[in-house]
Amino acid sequence: MLTFHRHIALFLTLFLSACAGRAPAPQAPAPTPGPDAPAATQPPAFVPLGTDGGSAIRPWHPGSAGNQIRQAIFDGAWTAVRDKHFDKTLGGLDWDGLRTKYEPLALAAPDEPTFYRLLNEMLGLLGQSHLQVHGPGEEPAAPPDEISAPQTRTAAADAIREAGDDYGDPGLLVRIIEGKPTITRVRPGSSAAGAGLRPGFLVTHIGGRALDSLPASGRALRPVEERFRLRQLAARRLAGLVGSRVSLRCLDENDRPIEVMLERDPPAARAIQVLNMSPVVPQVASRQVGEVGIVSFNVFLLQPVLGEVQKAIDGFRARGARSIIIDLRGNPGGIGAMVIPLATRLSTAPLTLGTIVYRDFSNTLATTASLGIKPFAGRVVILTDEGTASTSEIFTAGLQEAKRALVVGDTTAGAALGSIIEELPGGAVVQIPVADFKTPKGASIEGRGVQPDRRVFETRAGFLAGHDVVLDAGLDMAKASHP
Amino acid sequence: MTIAVLLSLLAAAPAESAAHLRPAQAILADYANAIGGRAAWKQLRSVHIKRALTVAGQGASGSEEHWATADGKNLSVSTLRDVGTFRQGADGHATWSQDPVFGLRILDGAEQEEARINGAWNAEADLASLYLSVSSVPPPQEARTETGADLECVELRKKRGKPSVLCFDAKTHLRVLQTGAQPSPGGDIPYKLVFGDWRAVKGIKTWYLEKMTAGPTTVEGRITSLVFDEKIPASRFKMPKP
Numbered sequence: 001m002l003t004f005h006r007h008i009a010l011f012l013t014l015f016l017s018a019c020a021g022r023a024p025a026p027q028a029p030a031p032t033p034g035p036d037a038p039a040a041t042q043p044p045a046f047v048p049l050g051t052d053g054g055s056a057i058r059p060w061h062p063g064s065a066g067n068q069i070r071q072a073i074f075d076g077a078w079t080a081v082r083d084k085h086f087d088k089t090l091g092g093l094d095w096d097g098l099r100t101k102y103e104p105l106a107l108a109a110p111d112e113p114t115f116y117r118l119l120n121e122m123l124g125l126l127g128q129s130h131l132q133v134h135g136p137g138e139e140p141a142a143p144p145d146e147i148s149a150p151q152t153r154t155a156a157a158d159a160i161r162e163a164g165d166d167y168g169d170p171g172l173l174v175r176i177i178e179g180k181p182t183i184t185r186v187r188p189g190s191s192a193a194g195a196g197l198r199p200g201f202l203v204t205h206i207g208g209r210a211l212d213s214l215p216a217s218g219r220a221l222r223p224v225e226e227r228f229r230l231r232q233l234a235a236r237r238l239a240g241l242v243g244s245r246v247s248l249r250c251l252d253e254n255d256r257p258i259e260v261m262l263e264r265d266p267p268a269a270r271a272i273q274v275l276n277m278s279p280v281v282p283q284v285a286s287r288q289v290g291e292v293g294i295v296s297f298n299v300f301l302l303q304p305v306l307g308e309v310q311k312a313i314d315g316f317r318a319r320g321a322r323s324i325i326i327d328l329r330g331n332p333g334g335i336g337a338m339v340i341p342l343a344t345r346l347s348t349a350p351l352t353l354g355t356i357v358y359r360d361f362s363n364t365l366a367t368t369a370s371l372g373i374k375p376f377a378g379r380v381v382i383l384t385d386e387g388t389a390s391t392s393e394i395f396t397a398g399l400q401e402a403k404r405a406l407v408v409g410d411t412t413a414g415a416a417l418g419s420i421i422e423e424l425p426g427g428a429v430v431q432i433p434v435a436d437f438k439t440p441k442g443a444s445i446e447g448r449g450v451q452p453d454r455r456v457f458e459t460r461a462g463f464l465a466g467h468d469v470v471l472d473a474g475l476d477m478a479k480a481s482h483p
Numbered sequence: 484m485t486i487a488v489l490l491s492l493l494a495a496a497p498a499e500s501a502a503h504l505r506p507a508q509a510i511l512a513d514y515a516n517a518i519g520g521r522a523a524w525k526q527l528r529s530v531h532i533k534r535a536l537t538v539a540g541q542g543a544s545g546s547e548e549h550w551a552t553a554d555g556k557n558l559s560v561s562t563l564r565d566v567g568t569f570r571q572g573a574d575g576h577a578t579w580s581q582d583p584v585f586g587l588r589i590l591d592g593a594e595q596e597e598a599r600i601n602g603a604w605n606a607e608a609d610l611a612s613l614y615l616s617v618s619s620v621p622p623p624q625e626a627r628t629e630t631g632a633d634l635e636c637v638e639l640r641k642k643r644g645k646p647s648v649l650c651f652d653a654k655t656h657l658r659v660l661q662t663g664a665q666p667s668p669g670g671d672i673p674y675k676l677v678f679g680d681w682r683a684v685k686g687i688k689t690w691y692l693e694k695m696t697a698g699p700t701t702v703e704g705r706i707t708s709l710v711f712d713e714k715i716p717a718s719r720f721k722m723p724k725p
Contacts, residue, residue, distance in 0.1 A: 276541055337583075356669075370585060370587055373586060
C-alpha cells in the first residue's frame with residue numbers, strides 16, 4: 001500500500017541512449033518534410049565561465065580550490081566508470097594503472113581544456129561511445145575577433161534568455177561530404193541565409209579555427225566516426241549565446257573564398273533538458289507526398305516528441321498512405337524507451353528490437369499489445385546518415401533485422417549503447433555506458449553502425465543543385481511496393 | 484585436522500545459522516506491532532499520499548500521488564518532469580497500467596501479481612496473507628553493511644514471479660531493506676529498496692523515505708503529504724479509456 005510504484009524502475013532501466021552528453025548537441029531535423037520545417041537550436045558544450053567577452057577559461061593555480069574540484073571530478077568520473085560500466089572487466093584494461101598514469105597529468109594540466117582532454121583520453125582508451133566528461137572551461141577561449149555578447153538585444157532574444165534558453169546558432173548544418181566540411185543545409189530566414197550561404201559551400205574555418213582535423217583521440221577512428229565527430233565539432237563551434245557572433249570562412253560554388261560574421265539566432269522554441277542531456281529544441285515535422293508519409297524528428301523523447309510522431313503516423317494511415325519514410329538523419333538518439341511505442345505503432349505482429357544488456361541483468365526491447373493502438377501495416381523506409389546514432393540506430397537495426405523496414409542512406413554512427421549522464425562536482429558531468437545493445441540475432445551496433453540496404457552517396461554538386469538524393473532514393477523505395 | 488573435516492565443518496555452518504533464525508511469522512508479527520498493530524491499521528478506510536521523486540545525480544525529478552481505499556481500489560500517478568506520466572491502478576475488476584512506453588494495458592501474469600501485492604490494502608500489518616508462503620532467511624551478504632543494523636529477513640514467495648526478500652531491523656522490527664525483481668514486458672528487473680525516516684501518523688508508523696535502486700539508477704521517494712481517511716470518490720479509480 002505504501003511503497004512507491006515500481007513501474008518507474010522499468011522506465012529507468014530503459015531510458016538514455018543518446019550519443020551525446022551535454023556537449024555534442026543534437027542537430028536540426030532533416031529538411032525532408034518541407035522548407036517550413038523549423039530547425040533546432042544547437043546548444044554548445046557548456047556555458048563558458050566568462051560570457052562577457054573575456055576569457056572562457058578558469059584561471060588555474062596549483063593548490064587552489066580549483067585543484068580540489070579537479071580531483072573531485074577525476075575521482076567521480078573514474079569511480080563511476082568502475083562501478084557502473086556495463087562491462088565489469090572494462091575490456092581487460094588496468095583501470096587502477098590508468099588512474100596512476102593519468103591522475104597526476106590531469107591534475108597538473110595547465111588549463112581546463114587540457115584537464116578535460118586528458119580525462120577524456122583516459123576514458124577513450126575503452127574505445128566506446130557514450131563515455132565522456134564535460135565541464136566548465138573545457139572549450140578553448142574564443143578568438144578575440146568573436147563577439148560573445150550581443151551588442152543589441154531583441155525582445156525575442158530577451159524573452160528566450162529569461163526562460164533560460166539563451167543558446168542559438170546561425171542556422172547552418174555542416175557535414176563531411178566527399179571528404180570535406182560542407183554546408184548541407186541553411187535554415188530559411190537565418191543569419192546564415194541572410195549572409196548568402198548556400199548548401200554546397202565548403203567550410204574551412206569556424207570561429208577562426210580550421211575545421212580540418214579532430215582533437216587527438218586515444219584510438220583510431222572509423223571513417224564514419226570521423227565524419228560524425230567533425231559534424232559535432234562544427235555544431236559546437238557554431239552554437240553559442242543568442243546574439244553573439246561567430247566567423248565563418250568558406251569557399252563558394254566557384255571555390256572563391258568568402259568570410260562572413262554570423263549572428264547566432266534565437267531558437268525556434270523553448271529548449272528542454274532531460275536527464276542531463278544537452279538542452280534541445282524538440283522538432284517533429286511531417287508531410288505526405290501522394291501515398292508516402294514522411295516524418296522526421298531530431299531527438300528521441302517521450303515528451304513531447306513521441307506523441308507528435310505517433311500522431312503523424314496515425315494521420316498517414318488515416319489518409320491512406322501506403323508507405324512511411326522515417327527520416328533519422330542527424331538524429332543522435334535520446335530516451336531509449338521511445339523505440340518501443342514507436343515500433344509498436346509500426347508492427348502488426350509482435351516484434352523484438354533487441355536486448356539491452358546491463359551489468360547484472362538484461363531487458364528485451366519488444367513491442368507490446370496496447371489497448372486502442374492501430375498499427376501502420378504498409379512499407380517503412382528509414383533514412384540514415386553518419387549522424388544517425390544511438391537510440392536511432394537501435395530502432396533502425398531492430399526494424400531492419402526484423403525485415404520491417406528498409407534502410408536508405410549512409411552507415412550510421414555506430415554509437416549504440418545505453419548510458420546515464422551523472423553530475424560531478426564543479427558543474428561537470430560524466431556519461432557512462434551502462435548497457436550494451438544486441439540485436440535479436442546477437443549483433444552489436446556499437447563500433448559498426450547499421451549498414452543501409454541501399455547506400456546513397458551524397459555529393460557537393462548535388463547539394464549545390466539543391467537535390468536531396470537520399471530522400472529521392474527513399475521515395476523510390478517507398479513507392480516500389482505500390483502497384 | 485584433515486581437509487575433509489574442515490570442509491564438513493564449513494558445510495555445516497549455514498545449516499547451523501539457518502537453525503537460529505526466528506520463524507518468519509514471528510518476525511512479521513513483530514513488524515506489525517512495531518508499526519502500530521493490526522487493529523490500528525484495520526480502522527483506516529483510505530490513504531492519500533504525495534511523494535517527491537528524485538533521480539539521484541541524473542538531473543531528473545518528479546512526483547507521485549497515490550490513492551487507495553479499504554475496498555481494494557488504488558491508483559498511482561507518477562510524473563517525471565519533461566519525461567512523462569505513469570499510471571497504475573486497480574478498480575476492483577482489473578489491474579491496469581498506462582505509460583508512454585507500453586501504452587494502456589490490463590496487467591496479467593507476474594505483473595498483475597506484483598501490482599496486486601503493491602496495491603493491497605492494509606498490507607503492512609498482514610504481509611503473510613499476500614504471499615503464497617513466507618520463510619525466514621539469512622540477511623543478504625551486503626545488507627548489514629548497507630543498513631548498519633542487525634537484520635532479520637523473510638523470503639516472500641508469490642503465486643507468480645520471483646520471490647522478494649524483506650529485512651527488518653532486529654531491534655526496532657521496522658523494515659529497512661527489500662530486494663526483488665520487478666516483472667516487466669521486457670523481463671525481470673532486479674531492484675533494491677531501502678526504507679527510512681519512520682514517523683507516527685494517526686496511531687500507526689510508516690516510512691517517509693524510500694530509495695529504490697534498479698540497475699545503475701537510484702530514485703529517492705520522499706513523502707510530502709500523507710492523509711488517512713480522506714473521502715475519495717470511486718470515479719478516481721476508473722480505468723482510463725483507450
